[in-house]
Amino acid sequence: MAKRRLVVIGGDATGMSAASQARRLKDPDELEIIAFERGHFTSYSACGIPYWVGGTVDGPDALIARTPQEHRKRSIDLRMRTEVTELDLDRQQVRTRDLESPSATERWTGFDDLVIATGARPLRPPLPGIDAPGVHGVQSLDDGQALLDALSAAESSAQEGDARRAVVIGAGSVGVEMAEALVRRGYQVTVVDQAEQPMTTLDPDMGRLVYEAMCGLGIHTVRGVAVTEIRTGSDGRVCAVATEDAEYPADIVVLGLGVRPETTLAQQAGLPLGASGGLLTDLSMRVRGQQHIWAGGDCVEVLDLVSGRTRHIALGTHANKHGQVIGSGVGGGYATFPGVVGTAVSKVCDLEIARTGVLEEQAREVGYQFVTATIESTSRAGYYPGAYPMWVKMIAERRTGRLLGVQIVGREGAGKRVDIAAVALTAGMTVEQMTALDLGYSPPFSPVWDPVLVAARKAAAEVSRDAAGQR
Amino acid sequence: MAKRRLVVIGGDATGMSAASQARRLKDPDELEIIAFERGHFTSYSACGIPYWVGGTVDGPDALIARTPQEHRKRSIDLRMRTEVTELDLDRQQVRTRDLESPSATERWTGFDDLVIATGARPLRPPLPGIDAPGVHGVQSLDDGQALLDALSAAESSAQEGDARRAVVIGAGSVGVEMAEALVRRGYQVTVVDQAEQPMTTLDPDMGRLVYEAMCGLGIHTVRGVAVTEIRTGSDGRVCAVATEDAEYPADIVVLGLGVRPETTLAQQAGLPLGASGGLLTDLSMRVRGQQHIWAGGDCVEVLDLVSGRTRHIALGTHANKHGQVIGSGVGGGYATFPGVVGTAVSKVCDLEIARTGVLEEQAREVGYQFVTATIESTSRAGYYPGAYPMWVKMIAERRTGRLLGVQIVGREGAGKRVDIAAVALTAGMTVEQMTALDLGYSPPFSPVWDPVLVAARKAAAEVSRDAAGQR
Structure with missing residues (x-):
């Protein structure tokens, strides 16, 4: 059999996981692997950037799972600072530009299999001043380094006692995590968001709990207001x-x-994109309609198993799974990525915030009718030290009682309880079935009725009440 | 309709949950409820006793969810310090003795429905000296109070600098929790167990990790050795x-x-018992073959959904669910307890220990053939502070790859991850299906591949490897 060539665009989670898994299955004499990365880093945890900026973790080295050298040792021909500028699907080749060479040399490289792992780009609304020095995204390690350099410069030039002020635009997961990071660095932080509550990844009633907690942490929040301009001083x-x-x-x-999927190349090549601009793939992470073009990570849409629709979710854990599945496929194995249930967990200082499944609005949008139940309980037995209040909201379909979504706000031990619901969603359980779940109990870990069970009981009662009165 | 009478034997989790739930559904003019409790306390958390003894929580009041007075306010005729001495099923009546009355008055009380919630009694092997002063069980709040009184007396009479020494016989969950409690009180603690490793609720390889950790905590463990005698001094x-x-x-x-189920009364009345001595019930928690005799909590055997057999598991969370189901049934509603998957979680100092499903030996006993996979990972992203090592062992059926059991040993954040496996077991998932679970990820909560996913991947690979080589 002739030696084949795999070309990978993007040297982060999906791209390098795919390359590594393909290498595990195929020797270099069977498969050549070339990977192009336009930045300075490979295989890193972008999710760790807020903690690096906040000084909770060291960086950037600690955030890098595998360096270019380590990849090269495993016979992956990794070319850093090399941007792919065009895909030619007919001729099965990609055009690249060397960003470090003064002449920006361009060349074509052929492929048998191609992995598109171009990631996402942060949303930058076309506001006056958006490109001014001092305005930072936090999508890549390069972004993180730039922000840290700017913070260090500002801090070293500041007079003793000067108040340092930061504004975070947007109060999603990254926004609140960055707010925490800047508080840790001693900044007075204001978070401005167009929505009426932070964390639009939660329903408004649950998001309000996050807002109240942020106020308690000294973070100033401005809600329901759009930014009109970023003003610059005389120094620009x-x-x-x-x-x-x-x-x-x-x-x-x-x-x-x-963020939005970075799919400019794919779009120019005429590959199928979803409503968010993310690539559409099949279960094996092949781009739809393509046999040898694969895509995964932040540049694709994933199937949401609860809503039945594809949507864009930029999350490192999905990106890694995609890479694994693609590498298996390229290597001649069989693996699939069946979809997601929409699980996310984050924290702002001591507050843990989690969700899985659909929010009320998303449920309505796809035609579900549902009941909801929200309960307040504690993360441990009420009498055990560290038993903090936690809230669980559960959404269940009318009539069937099928679980549709769970949102959790609390403190230590609250967030990862969302996994219980994530598995139940995957299994298509009803809230009534969930009331009988055999969850781990002892006083340091849970009240005798785990908060998730309490929510399931209330939701099951709501389903029955609704059924009794339904037309 | 004539007014009916519910009689409850045992005023703890199952008995009083059943009474409360029945009362919610039926007014006093429809249903009279009489509950007999031979001890001094009702509705308490026996699982909290080790933490009370260790001084981590206050007691006994904090451990009591509802006092006798609170129950009586809800029209439950609760009779404390009253022991039921005989069941007469033919005449539908119970004989009781008032333990506080000098003449120990006996009387008969008739019932329409009867709940047997007599709990469990601690195993007391027939060793010389087992009944000597200074030997304590920790089953009831009364036991806990007696132990605390003894500890206080010993501590106040001790000379400054005297080493206080305690021996814990048995290294199951309660044994290791009590070892921690006594360490906290400043005792030199020795734990003696017949098994070769502590926590026989784990496989030996995982139990060994607990043993090593206990040594690190300064707890002396003596393994694989039977106690022959409890020696007493000249003071008895x-x-x-x-x-x-x-x-x-x-x-x-x-x-x-x-502990063993406390079913002396039930046995004398000829009710059906399982191999452990626990009562056998149907899904509605009616005693098998009986329409109006119900039983739940520590005195029954429960259906283990993984092994397909009934077994005795004394755990407050099951007891509360049983009470809820019984109360619904007595009140004319419909509820079932479908069974357990064998989930348990406990801790000894910083070490968290959890299991669900079957152990290797249990799997073999019921005829499963299986593969196992054990992995070491961390509870958080490796670079995040507090990322402690954790071990996950997974047992999966040959050929089908169905999950059969999970054991976890680790530190903060490790134990409750067992819930992921508990839900997956309930849903009958394969380890291959589990590799795609959408579990909550962000660096403070999990590595990008949650340890449970890492274990599932390894187990799935073992299933394939086994299938490739199987006869």
């Missing part, structure tokens, strides 16, 4: 963030507005 | 625990040998 640097009727002074601005 | 009090070839001085001895 950012000095404030303006809304319709207010202005918030800022030495630094962090964009936490979420 | 316990002074040492003897094995075949050694003697361990002890000011106090705690029995942590597990």
